[in-house]
Every structure is written in C-alpha cells, then in structure tokens.
Amino acid sequence: MAKLTTRAEDYSKWYNELVVKANLAENSKVRGCMVIKPYGYAIWEKLQAELDKKFKETGHQNAYFPLFVPKSLFEAEEKNAEGFAKECAVVTHYRLKNDPDNKGKLIVDPDAKLEEELIVRPTSEAIIWSTYKGWIQSYRDLPILINQWANVVRWEMRTRLFLRTAEFLWQEGHTAHETKDEAIAEAEQMQEVYADVVENFMAIPVVKGRKSDSERFAGADDTYTIEALMQDGKALQAGTSHFLGQNFAKAFDVKFSSKEGKLEYVWATSWGVSTRLMGALIMTHSDDLGLVLPPKLAPIQVVVVPIYKTEEQLEEIRQVVDKFSSELKAKGVSIKFDDDSQTKPGWKFAEYELKGVPVRIAIGPKDLEKGHVEVARRDTLEKQFIALDNVSTEVEKLLEDIQTNLFQKAVDFRDSHLTEASTFEEFKDIIENKGGFVSALWDGTEETEEAVKNATKATIRCIPQAFEIPTEGVDVFSGKPAKYRVLYAKAY
Numbered sequence: 001m002a003k004l005t006t007r008a009e010d011y012s013k014w015y016n017e018l019v020v021k022a023n024l025a026e027n028s029k030v031r032g033c034m035v036i037k038p039y040g041y042a043i044w045e046k047l048q049a050e051l052d053k054k055f056k057e058t059g060h061q062n063a064y065f066p067l068f069v070p071k072s073l074f075e076a077e078e079k080n081a082e083g084f085a086k087e088c089a090v091v092t093h094y095r096l097k098n099d100p101d102n103k104g105k106l107i108v109d110p111d112a113k114l115e116e117e118l119i120v121r122p123t124s125e126a127i128i129w130s131t132y133k134g135w136i137q138s139y140r141d142l143p144i145l146i147n148q149w150a151n152v153v154r155w156e157m158r159t160r161l162f163l164r165t166a167e168f169l170w171q172e173g174h175t176a177h178e179t180k181d182e183a184i185a186e187a188e189q190m191q192e193v194y195a196d197v198v199e200n201f202m203a204i205p206v207v208k209g210r211k212s213d214s215e216r217f218a219g220a221d222d223t224y225t226i227e228a229l230m231q232d233g234k235a236l237q238a239g240t241s242h243f244l245g246q247n248f249a250k251a252f253d254v255k256f257s258s259k260e261g262k263l264e265y266v267w268a269t270s271w272g273v274s275t276r277l278m279g280a281l282i283m284t285h286s287d288d289l290g291l292v293l294p295p296k297l298a299p300i301q302v303v304v305v306p307i308y309k310t311e312e313q314l315e316e317i318r319q320v321v322d323k324f325s326s327e328l329k330a331k332g333v334s335i336k337f338d339d340d341s342q343t344k345p346g347w348k349f350a351e352y353e354l355k356g357v358p359v360r361i362a363i364g365p366k367d368l369e370k371g372h373v374e375v376a377r378r379d380t381l382e383k384q385f386i387a388l389d390n391v392s393t394e395v396e397k398l399l400e401d402i403q404t405n406l407f408q409k410a411v412d413f414r415d416s417h418l419t420e421a422s423t424f425e426e427f428k429d430i431i432e433n434k435g436g437f438v439s440a441l442w443d444g445t446e447e448t449e450e451a452v453k454n455a456t457k458a459t460i461r462c463i464p465q466a467f468e469i470p471t472e473g474v475d476v477f478s479g480k481p482a483k484y485r486v487l488y489a490k491a492y
Contacts, residue, residue: 006288011232018282019161022291022355025278032159032166036275039355042299044169044275048149050201050296051171051273054193060145060173065127067151068118073126077251083218084122087154089166091118120153125219125270128174129248136176136266138257143186144176162279163236163492170274176266178256180245183267184222187243190271191224194239202277203294203407204228204284205414206238207437207487209462214446217270221245227461227487229414230283233435235461235489238280241271279492284410285379291356292378294406295399302328302335302395303357305348307364314339317363320388327392333399353378358402359395379405418487424477427488431456437487439467443475444483452477458488 004021005013019025024040027033036044052062068091075081095112099105121127128146135141153167173190177183191208198204206226210216216223220242228238249255249265258264285292295301304325306317321337328335338348345362352360362374372385375395379402386394417436421427430438442448442460453459455477467485475482 004288004290007231014288015279015283016161018286018290024282024291025161027161030166032156034161034165036169039299040278043281043293043297044278046297046299047197047201047277048171050197051193052147052149054197055147055171055173058145058189058193060147060175062148063146064148064150065124065131067121069121069124069127071117071119073130073252074119076126076130077219077248079247080123080125080219084154087122087156089120089153089155091120121150122152122154123270123272124148124150124152124172125174125244125248126252129252129254129268132174132176132266133252133254136254136256139178139259142176142178142256142266143182145173145186146175147171147173160279162275162282164276168275170272172270172272175269176249176254177268178258178266180267183245183269184243187222187224187241187269187271190241190269191226191239194241194271194273195226198226198228198238198277198280199407201294201296202281202284203296203403203410204238204280205407205411207462207464209464209467209487211240211462212446212449212460212486214449215460217242219244219247220270221247225462227437227489228280228284229417229436229489230280230492231413232283233417233490235437235487235491236276236280236283237461237491238277239271239273242269244268244270285406286356289381290354292406293356293358295358295403298356298358299334300336300352300355300357301333301399302359302361303348303352304335304337304361304363305345305352306337306339307345307362313365316365316368320368321363324388324391324395328395331392331396333396349376359398361391361395377402379409421476427452427458427476428456431458431488431490435490437461437489439485439487440476441471441473441482442484442486443478443480445478445480448475448478448480452488456488456490458490461487461489461491 004017007014023037025034025036028035093108093112095109096106097109099107149171151169156164156166159165175186195206195208198206206228211223211225222243224241226238228236246265248268254266255263304321308314325335358378360376367373371388375386376383419430420439463484463486471482471485473482
C-alpha cells in the first residue's frame with residue numbers, strides 16, 4: 001500500500017491524498033465538482049442524522065424548495081445578490097437540438113432562450129422568502145421553523161475536495177418570527193446546536209463568536225459563527241447562523257398582522273453547515289497513517305481481523321467472535337468481521353488504519369488458546385490483550401475513551417495555538433511562524449481589518465463571545481483606541 005505524503009512534508013498534498021486513498025471522495029469529470037464515495041457518504045450520513053435529530057428537537061421541520069431561482073427574485077435583496085453575484089451559475093436556455101453541421105453532436109437551441117434567466121441557487125433565501133409571502137398573513141402563522149437538506153452551487157475558481165467545491169451538500173435553515181428578540185434568540189440557539197454537535201459528536205473544539213461586518217453573510221444584520229483550528233494552524237469556519245433582521249421581509253414584502261392589528265414586517269434568520277465539515281474532521285484528527293475518526297462518526301467502529309490457516313480455524317474464531325459481536329451490536333456498536341480470504345491480515349491492518357476505524361481486534365488460534373484477543377486503538381496506536389469474556393464491556397469503554405481523548409487532544413492543540421499579540425511585529429511573527437489564532441485588539445474599522453489582511457493574509461475569524469465586552473487599549477495595527485478583542489488567523 002502506497003504511503004501518504006506526510007503532513008510535515010506537504011500538508012495540502014497529504015490532505016488531498018488522504019481524501020482519495022481513504023475512499024472518501026474523488027474529483028469528477030465536471031470541473032470543480034466531486035464524487036462522494038460510499039465510505040465518505042456514510043460518515044456524512046451519520047453527521048447528517050445527528051444534526052437532523054437536533055433540528056427536530058428544537059422544533060424545526062424539513063421541507064424542500066426549488067434548485068432554480070428567477071433572476072428577479074434573486075436580485076430583490078440587493079446586498080445578498082451583490083454578495084453572491086460573482087459565484088452564480090445561470091441557466092439561459094431550456095433546450096438543445098441536433099447540430100446540422102456536425103452529425104451526432106448537440107447545440108443550444110437559440111430559439112429556446114428563457115424569458116428570464118434562472119440562477120442555480122448559491123443559497124435559498126430568495127426563493128424561500130418569496131414563498132413565505134404566501135404563507136404569512138397573521139401573527140398566528142408565526143414562527144415558521146424550516147430546514148432543508150440540499151445541494152447548492154457556487155462557481156469557485158480554486159477548488160479542493162470537501163473544503164471548496166463548485167457544488168456541495170448542506171443544510172440551510174430559514175425561520176420567520178414575530179419579534180426581533182425571537183429571531184436573535186433563534187440565531188443564537190442554532191449557533192449552540194452547531195457547537196454542540198461539532199464538539200460532542202465530531203470531537204472538534206470551537207470558538208463561538210460573531211463575524212465582523214465585512215465577514216458577515218451578505219444580507220444579514222449579524223452573523224454568529226463557530227471557528228475551529230486545523231493541525232496546520234489555519235482556522236476553518238465550521239458553521240454560521242445569521243440574524244437577517246427584516247431585510248428579506250422588506251425585499252419580498254412579507255408582512256403580518258400583529259396582535260394589535262398593525263401590519264409589520266417579519267423578522268428572519270438563516271443558518272447552515274455543509275460537507276466542509278468533512279474537511280474539518282479530516283484535518284483536525286488524522287495523522288500520517290491515514291484517517292482518525294471519532295467513534296460517534298465512524299461507519300465501522302470496530303473491525304475484527306481473523307488470523308487463520310484452515311477453514312476449521314476460521315470457523316472456531318467465527319463462533320467466538322459471533323458471541324461478543326452480538327453483545328456489541330446490542331449496545332449500538334457497529335462491528336465488521338473481515339473474513340475476506342483475498343487479502344492478508346497485514347494488508348487489512350494497514351487498510352483499516354488508513355480508513356480510521358477506531359478499534360481493531362485481531363484473533364487467531366493462539367489467542368483462542370489463551371482466552372484473549374489483541375485490541376488496537378487507532379487514536380494512539382496502543383495495543384492490549386483483553387479476555388474474551390470482557391471484550392464487549394472493555395471495547396465499549398475504549399470507544400468512549402477514544403472519543404474523549406480525540407476531543408482533549410484537539411483542545412490542547414487549539415489552546416497551545418491561541419496567542420496574544422500586543423504589537424504588530426509580534427502579530428506578524430505569530431502568524432508567519434507559529435500559526436493558529438492570534439488574540440489582538442481591534443479598532444472596529446474595516447480599513448484596519450483590510451490592511452492587516454493585505455499585510456499578513458490573516459482575517460478576523462470572530463469576535464469571541466468571551467471577549468464581547470468593552471475593552472481598553474489600542475489596536476495592534478493602527479494604534480487607535482480599541483473597540484473589541486478579536487481572533488485573527490489565516491483560514492480555509
């Protein structure tokens with residue numbers, strides 16, 4: 001089995017190789033798009049199921065809206081349209097025809113031009129809010145709490161599997177509310193839901209905060225974010241939740257009759273995470289041998305590799321494995337018995353290491369004699385022998401320990417790469433040589449934010465919740481009185 005490029009050699013190459021060799025995804029024949037392979041999709045399905053459960057627990061329902069948005073609807077909310085305009089794919093014609101000059105080829109029928117161009121959705125606010133106009137008349141119709149699982153298209157020029165592709169999968173929540181406070185509470189609640197899933201399910205620690213004005217979602221009054229730190233010291237925006245104010249309600253004239261009988265504009269939110277989280281998962285935990293998956297997300301949590309020479313030995317092993325396998329399945333653990341005779345145990349060990357399976361059990365005739373199995377954990381690569389009678393109990397504990405350990409390891413890395421800078425020289429040195437988050441004072445102006453970005457390629461990732469208090473001191477770059485303490489980082 002070909003080895004991966006190491007992270008120290010070339011982090012970007014390591015990532016790209018790992019995605020392909022671990023059978024997660026591959027580039028498609030369509031520029032900038034990807035094929036998510038069954039193993040990659042199985043991880044996404046587990047993440048999707050957990051998020052979906054949390055959405056429903058918080059009162060949301062799933063629905064589906066069209067892929068195409070008429071241009072006039074798309075441009076109704078100016079800031080949103082302007083923010084996404086450069087990334088839009090546009091449908092202009094509705095028919096092909098045979099090419100009269102080139103047998104067997106097709107051309108766009110010039111007579112089949114659409115009266116109005118259709119935008120392939122980069123996000124769905126426009127189509128959803130034009131729909132909500134027909135759903136909302138009175139305060140009795142509110143709140144509307146809708147989520148959709150969908151694909152969106154943003155015509156990216158520089159693409160990377162999972163992290164940035166022209167088409168990607170995501171969920172987008174769109175809610176309508178009677179009051180401003182209710183909408184803000186919803187946006188904050190969804191930020192908490194995202195943080196909960198990413199930390200407790202994916203074992204990725206995040207910083208919760210708000211985006212600066214220049215970094216917030218186009219058409220939002222405020223954007224709440226969760227920011228994660230990857231092993232190469234770059235930040236990754238793991239999820240966002242937006243307070244949209246009344247911007248979309250005004251753009252689409254969505255009003256409701258209040259309890260007092262007045263016509264008022266509706267308050268709105270939107271929020272989303274995407275298959276980008278797959279990239280975060282890979283880059284937070286994995287190593288030079290391959291994927292490292294938190295047990296809660298692993299499609300196969302335990303793999304059993306039998307070591308045998310004869311069919312009789314295999315049958316003896318199978319009977320013993322069936323017993324603890326049934327016990328583990330009853331506890332909700334997914335377990336695979338790999339008795340494929342086409343490949344040798346050593347190859348299987350390397351393959352399951354590459355795929356990040358949390359626990360590997362090896363068992364042969366000698367292990368049966370001694371009444372134990374060899375158990376290897378993927379996160380630390382440690383091995384131990386466990387008595388046959390204790391396998392299900394001990395493996396269950398081991399899976400919990402791996403989940404906790406992966407989170408703690410990522411927390412320790414994040415905390416050791418969160419550095420305060422009091423001068424711009426310090427700031428540049430940290431960004432260039434250490435990486436990670438740089439905590440620094442900011443004067444609150446876009447001019448300073450842009451100047452720092454141009455000088456260092458670092459952007460304000462967020463104004464952390466913990467720092468949202470008046471601050472004393474001066475901006476690390478401009479020397480002007482500071483407004484916030486913020487976290488800067490280079491980012492994906």
